[in-house]
Amino acid sequence: AQRVTQPEKLLSVFKGAPVELKCNYSYSGSPELFWYVQYSRQRLQLLLRHISRESIKGFTADLNKGETSFHLKKPFAQEEDSAMYYCALSWGGGSNYKLTFGKGTLLTVNP
């Protein structure tokens, strides 16, 4: 069965410090992974998807199939990065694709 694990419920850093939010997955097929961000009481927004290999708002994430990880990184955290971050795995086939989410990491960036 597919599973997404985010080991840290809470992560607190100071402004300007590097930040890494961990995500590990379990899936027997070829994984498609995403990071979503949710600012206070707002909708989930797509932050990154691994197939794009892009950098959004200074964040990057690399899929490591050997370690089954998709950690989110930013070299210099900003106060506006404070939010809930969810890692998600897309699975299924045909028209039956679904997302399985991790339980989320609440990032707080202190001034």
Add this chain to the structure above:
Amino acid sequence: NAGVTQTPKFQVLKTGQSMTLQCAQDMNHNSMYWYRQDPGMGLRLIYYSASEGTTDKGEVPNGYNVSRLNKREFSLRLESAAPSQTSVYFCASKRRDASLGNEQFFGPGTRLTVL
């Protein structure tokens, strides 16, 4: 484009009351989803509709029913609300073409309290 919209934004129910949460998308997406978000639990899939005319259970379907009214609209019904259904409910949609990516697009959520 409004994207994914949900009504109402907030609702308070008494135990045993019923209600329907509405969701609509204007992106011509085929698939639609209902999730609930609870503290420490992340998002859990309640029901989904891979295409117009089909619906399937997700991880936590008990106590809910859904209707895919047409391609745009997907409603979630609570027939007899219970306090355990106090949650934030999110609707999402996904494009048909998986080659463009399987990310889902989310609505703003409905905050439901059952007393």
